[in-house]
Amino acid sequence: MAREPRQPLEFEVSIPPSVNMLYLNRTFRDKKTGKQITRRILTQEAKTYKQVIGWEVVAIAMEKKWEYGGGRISMKLDLVFKDHRRRDITNCIKIVEDAVSEALGFDDRVVDSFLVRRTGVDKHLPRARVSIQEIESLNEIHRSD
Numbered sequence: 001m002a003r004e005p006r007q008p009l010e011f012e013v014s015i016p017p018s019v020n021m022l023y024l025n026r027t028f029r030d031k032k033t034g035k036q037i038t039r040r041i042l043t044q045e046a047k048t049y050k051q052v053i054g055w056e057v058v059a060i061a062m063e064k065k066w067e068y069g070g071g072r073i074s075m076k077l078d079l080v081f082k083d084h085r086r087r088d089i090t091n092c093i094k095i096v097e098d099a100v101s102e103a104l105g106f107d108d109r110v111v112d113s114f115l116v117r118r119t120g121v122d123k124h125l126p127r128a129r130v131s132i133q134e135i136e137s138l139n140e141i142h143r144s145d
Helices: 042-061 088-103
Strands: 007-011 023-029 034-041 072-081 111-121 127-135
Touching: 007 042, 034 042, 042 088, 072 088, 088 111, 088 127, 111 127
Parallel strands: 072 111
Antiparallel strands: 007 127, 023 034, 072 127
């Protein structure tokens, strides 16, 4: 018997920084080998965004009594920008996926579907609408679309 479909968790957050602004390359010398090593680290802007969004998502999930049940995940991200400037909307995915998955306690490897759309312009309230749906199979992905 199939389980009852769970309601998606839907909420709005601020527009995420582009993936181009998320990482810095840091070079240092390994103490043991003496070799130079370059690592990619999160920028302070990315760390702050993840932390703030994480708190917001946890509060919303608690308010809506939404808990991750251990299944596969489908996510939607609808972006409302402040203007019509050209943007690569796929650059907004990673930081939102990471912040939400960490906040709600699932590994982002369980995300089977991620739909990102540019849905409008609002110069007074740019935002990202996020929808997270726990699914049993790929056939359940975004039935509401």
